[in-house]
Amino acid sequence: MTPSFADPASPSRPLYVVPQDGLEGWLDSLPVETAVWLRDSAFAAALGEVALLPGAGGTVEGAVIGHGTAKARARTRFGLSKAVAALPAGDWHFVGLPAETATEAALGWLLAQYRFDRYKPAAKVLPGLKCPDGVDEARVLAMAAGEYLTRDLINTPAQDLGPAELEAAFLSQAERFGAATQVISGPDLEHDFPMIHAVGKGSDRAPRLLSLRWGSHGPSLTLVGKGVCFDTGGLNLKPSSGMQLMKKDMGGAATVMGLAQMIMALNLPLRLRVIVPAVENSVSGRSMRPKDILRSRKGLTVEVNDTDAEGRLVLGDALAWAAEECPEVLISMATLTGAARVAVGPDLAPYYTDDAAMAHALEAGAAAGADPVWRLPFHDAYEPVIEPGIADLDNAPGYGFAGSITAALFLRRFADHPRYMHFDIYGHTPSDAPARPKGGVGQGARALLLALPEMLGL
Structure with a gap:
């Protein structure tokens, strides 16, 4: 799917936006018949509540959508996007939309139009929207298109999205935007990126490391995304219930690819590098074993105490490679720990950084983009927890606490960068x-x- 707004020159019907505390005044301004219709319909202007307005000959002349209360709007992102499921097909335009909510409303409409239709055709033609006045149309479209890519990749079952297929999607994206690429596999991967190889060698679907470079001037930004296309847990096999969502274990890769698409589509003045270790963590006679000790690209040794803590292994090698170029900002994203979900739930994206200015910029971006995040600490006092004694690092300490923090501390050892930021995301909406x-x-x-403009001085 490709997100789009309706042609501004095409006919469209009005969608009136009415807050709950302004409903009575708005009803009093309407023709008597319309006001009676809405009152008899018990329309209360709750956030996202839609009522159709009848026209001549039984047609739908327009519609009204409730904007709720300030409290409701604070508790629910994209409330106006409920109109997409409630309205008949055709093009619509907002009337009375507050300027401060126009961007969220436009983006929400596009995101609500998303359908994963690879295996089942969409059942309904959805209504279109004219881009509201004052909205940066190019930026909103870029954000929606990047999100569509991320969702498509995560939603695709592992049978159709293994390391080779993720590579194909990665190379297709690079070709579209004229980016240079590199794919490392086979003996070169085994020699230069031994932890990535160790995780992926148990599968018949060969592991590989993907790299993309785009842009010739400006500050440098490197994005690293965990690309575990399916995670059985390895020899520390997950129970059946634990595998149900493991097609999404490449959600970090999907998210950095979506962000990269936004950056390239908007032609931001920066030098971008994207790195994705693409593997499948499977079970065979070749699989890495508990208590194996791996030597990483960085030279650090890692004791494998749980083969199901594989994401930090593949990211460790990838981050070490990324850090060798000393980019101005280094960011990793991964569906890494269940501990992060326990801490903040599925709706928040927890992140780590030692750079207060980067955190400040991110919090502002989160508010502006209706994309909530929450900062967690690189708590130095937990560093000894990831040091097993027999090797430099432990991939799964049996500490029992702070699982997301200790995983982030593990990654920081490999990033070794003052302007490093790590996201421990979920990548899935449960309902x-x-x-x-x-x-x-x-x-x-x-x-x-x-x-990014504040982070990189664009």
Whole structure:
């Protein structure tokens, strides 16, 4: 799917936006018949509540959507996007939309139009929207298109999205924007990126490391995304219930690819590098074993205490490679720990950084992009927890606490960069929400896009 707004020159019907505390005044301004219709319909202007307005000959002349209360708007992102499911097909335009909510409303409409239709055709033609006045149309379209890519990749089952297919999607994106690429596999991967090889060698679907470079001038930004296309847990096999969502374990890769698409589509003045270790963590006689000790690209040794803590292994090698070029900002994204979900739930994207200025920029971008994040600490006092004694690092310490923090500290050892930021995302919406149907979802990408000008001085 490709997100789009309706042709501004095409005919469209009005969609009136009415807050709950302004409903009576608005009803009093209407023709008597229309006001009676709405009052008899018990329309209360709750956030996202839609009522159709009848026209001549039984047609739908327009519609009204409730903007709710300030409290409701604070609790629910993209509330106006509920109109997409409630309105008949055809083009619409907002009337009475507050300027401060126009961008969120426009973006929410596009995100609500998303359908994953690879295996089942969409059942309904959805209504279109004319881009509201004052909205940066190019930026909103870029954000929606990047999110569509992320959702498509996460939603695709592992049978159709293994390391080779993720590579194909990665190369296709690079070709579209004229980016240079590099793919490392086979003996070169085994020699130069031994932890990535160790995780992926148990699968018949060969591991590989993907790299993209775009842009010739400006500050440098490197994005690293975890691309575990399916995670059985390896020899520390997950239970059946734990594997149900493991097609989404490449959500970090999908999210950095979505962010990269936004950056390239908007032609931001920076030098971008994207790195994705693409593997499948599977079970065979070749699989890495508990208590194996791996030597990383950085030279650090890692004791494998749980083969199901594989994401930090592949990211460790990828981050070490990224850090060798000393980019101005280094960011990793991964569906890394269940501990992060326990801490903040599925709706927030927890992140780590030691750079207060980067955190400030990200928080502002999150608010502007309706993309909530929450900062967690690189707590130095937990560093000894990831030091097992027999090797430099432990990939799964049996500490029992602070699982997301200790994983982030593990990654920081490999990034070794003062302006490093790590996201421990979920990448999945567990039930339908406004503009976010159940399934794959990007987290943190819009916040980062809007934070980059301050982070990088663009």
